[in-house]
Amino acid sequence: MSEDAFLAAYDPDAYGRLALTVDVVLMGIRDGQPAVLLLKRAEPPQAGLRALPGGFVGVEETLEAAAERVLCDKAGLSGFHLEQLYTFGAIGRDPRMRIVSVAYLALLPEAAFAAAQSNGAGLLPAVIEVPWAGEAGGPVAVRAPDESGSLRLAFDHADILALAILRLRGKLAYSGVGFALLPERFTLRQLQAVHEAILGTPLNKPAFRRRMLDRGWLEPTGEREAGTSFRPPELYRFRQP
Amino acid sequence: MSEDAFLAAYDPDAYGRLALTVDVVLMGIRDGQPAVLLLKRAEPPQAGLRALPGGFVGVEETLEAAAERVLCDKAGLSGFHLEQLYTFGAIGRDPRMRIVSVAYLALLPEAAFAAAQSNGAGLLPAVIEVPWAGEAGGPVAVRAPDESGSLRLAFDHADILALAILRLRGKLAYSGVGFALLPERFTLRQLQAVHEAILGTPLNKPAFRRRMLDRGWLEPTGEREAGTSFRPPELYRFRQP
């Protein structure tokens, strides 16, 4: 049957219902480590587990608009880097009903990440532990800051988070995503710290500087960081090449 | 409102309906050029334009299963490389109703690509013209083989196709996707031709051979291509490292 014929004969009530949601990975750097903002589930199923903030997609709402709405409603934020990750549609991923979820990744600079906690409806930061050295990915552990045990994530949210880190790692080298985790003006040291946190490995300082400067991504502001001790580093700005 | 509260109060009939489909980019190499299998739309809207094969996602059906069903129903094929590309959810992308579509990319070796024409329900090959030299992407043109004018694609299918090529280009260097476009046994020349067709640029032979062999992806079969003239090239097999 052709798509048209199917569509012409399609009766939405003849089949069971299928819901579409977005889940947003709100990621930032906290104390030099990758971190994510999670809700603690109050109700069953999976009460007590941490979950990514999410919401249903309205019929007259773009997927991206739905993700922005979640970012605003749950974290009180707007205007940050947002990109689609992947769509999760396993049959039993939500025990209540068939829910297909489009996962989004939002990147927050340190200040916005902190602000989301005060604004937000119960969003709590969790440190992302990255036990794998940087290849094909694998399971990801999260823990509450200053605690040792790892938190369990609801539904398939651990998979979503693992994909977010993986995507971020992959895009870090050839795209400007790293800058979305920094304030408007930043030092090269801060930029390198962000890259090291995401990649989970130390980087070579001269090579890193060369790469970044040769890319043409960095615009020197001429200003230097105030209030620091010793030689104050130069502040740079991100310039889309 | 929390996700749970929303869900508890959620009445599927209180809102308008939103449909979920999959659209599949069936891609292969034809006469040394990237090509895609398209349906010619018989009915309005956009009758006469070419469209990607697609179908609705069943309530008890995985997204990937839906894509495989399309691959089987429309092209009579099964078991080929299939990966999710992106989810398209713009409001007006389909004029009939709100349809969110999860795009998939299927990669077919030359034989399967040809077979899909005879098996299939009106699938026709179209050559993908890649006018951009290899950077950030852009509009993609398709034309019928042996004709010069470019075909118009229905809905947002040109965007989907552009993303498919872009994804393929990006993954070619560091993943084994290229092998999905070749038969089980192939020569290094054929492999290089596939890479050149996808990237749209000639490659250096010794460097290409070194890269491929050093990767550990290639297993020599010890056999050589039969029926060719002059020195017959060695046949290799893809081995997941």
Add this chain to the structure above:
DNA sequence: TGAATAGTGTCTCTAAGACATTATTAT
């Protein structure tokens, strides 16, 4: 002046491009 951090110079090593050369087969 010394401590601490910012920033650079330089050597080496690896990998890719360019180009030429050798190898193998059919006629």
Add this chain to the structure above:
DNA sequence: ATAATAATGTCTTAGAGACACTATTCA
């Protein structure tokens, strides 16, 4: 032998890692 294509050797160049060095500021 010659033609045609497969496969390799080698030189050069670009970029990354390692490491040591210089530069700048505060106490």
